[in-house]
Amino acid sequence: MARVAFDERGADHLLLMREEHGNVAPALISKGEDVGDVRLDIPYQLITILETVYSCVPKGKIAVITRRCDEKALAELTKRGYVDEERMIKIGLACSREQIAMCRCSDPVPSKVDFGEPNKPVPTDELSERLSKMSPDARLQFWVKQFRKCNKCFACTHNCPVCFCDDCVLEERTFVPEQGIPPGLSFHMIRSYHLIDKCIECGECERSCPAEIPLLTLRKMLARDMKEIHGFVPGDPKTVSPLNTTLEGEPMEEECDEC
Numbered sequence: 001m002a003r004v005a006f007d008e009r010g011a012d013h014l015l016l017m018r019e020e021h022g023n024v025a026p027a028l029i030s031k032g033e034d035v036g037d038v039r040l041d042i043p044y045q046l047i048t049i050l051e052t053v054y055s056c057v058p059k060g061k062i063a064v065i066t067r068r069c070d071e072k073a074l075a076e077l078t079k080r081g082y083v084d085e086e087r088m089i090k091i092g093l094a095c096s097r098e099q100i101a102m103c104r105c106s107d108p109v110p111s112k113v114d115f116g117e118p119n120k121p122v123p124t125d126e127l128s129e130r131l132s133k134m135s136p137d138a139r140l141q142f143w144v145k146q147f148r149k150c151n152k153c154f155a156c157t158h159n160c161p162v163c164f165c166d167d168c169v170l171e172e173r174t175f176v177p178e179q180g181i182p183p184g185l186s187f188h189m190i191r192s193y194h195l196i197d198k199c200i201e202c203g204e205c206e207r208s209c210p211a212e213i214p215l216l217t218l219r220k221m222l223a224r225d226m227k228e229i230h231g232f233v234p235g236d237p238k239t240v241s242p243l244n245t246t247l248e249g250e251p252m253e254e255e256c257d258e259c
Helices: 002-008 046-056 068-079 097-103 126-132 136-147 185-195 204-208 215-230
Strands: 013-020 023-030 062-066 088-092
Touching (some): 002 013, 002 062, 013 046, 046 068, 062 068, 068 088, 126 215, 204 215
Parallel strands (some): 013 062, 062 088
């Protein structure tokens, strides 16, 4: 790992997961330091950690262990100016069959695989297929029932690698009252709209949801609509969002950095 990051790719720092004293946690290693007991079987999103430490590492290139979804998240962060592409070095990690099955992932292989063996994608999400065959009313009732389980813990937002707004509109009392569990449908509708042009289907929202709401299925269905209607797929560094306004409702300018 150190050889690939520092010697071959010229990184100054390496962000990874490692085990120490029986616990696994993210670690930022500088060139010349011992990387320790690296763990590649932990499905945490390192991009959320990168967003936290990036400003604290003002100089040098940072290598990051990236699965395919991490790679897509980096692309979305780069397009919006949150990270400098020139400073980022991707160390490609192929997901296991179990991880691919858990995420029902249709695009699991990073552009360059440095560790792991590429595995076949899962072509469809069974729940999405079932819901698509329902009537609009029946589908609405399904999601209303699911959202009634929500306890507004914000795990889905805090663990999302592409939830990078400085001020979260879901904490704005005009749209989401401070009191009241479960929150109204506006909570989930607003979040869905905010993610529709940048969700990379990593599954962190669903894995972290204590109420076991199938949030990944919801994201996949919306992503399918975006692709069919607009021909847009998040995670491609060359694509431009089809949404023509910022979250504040102002027209987007050509060089707008708003998310």
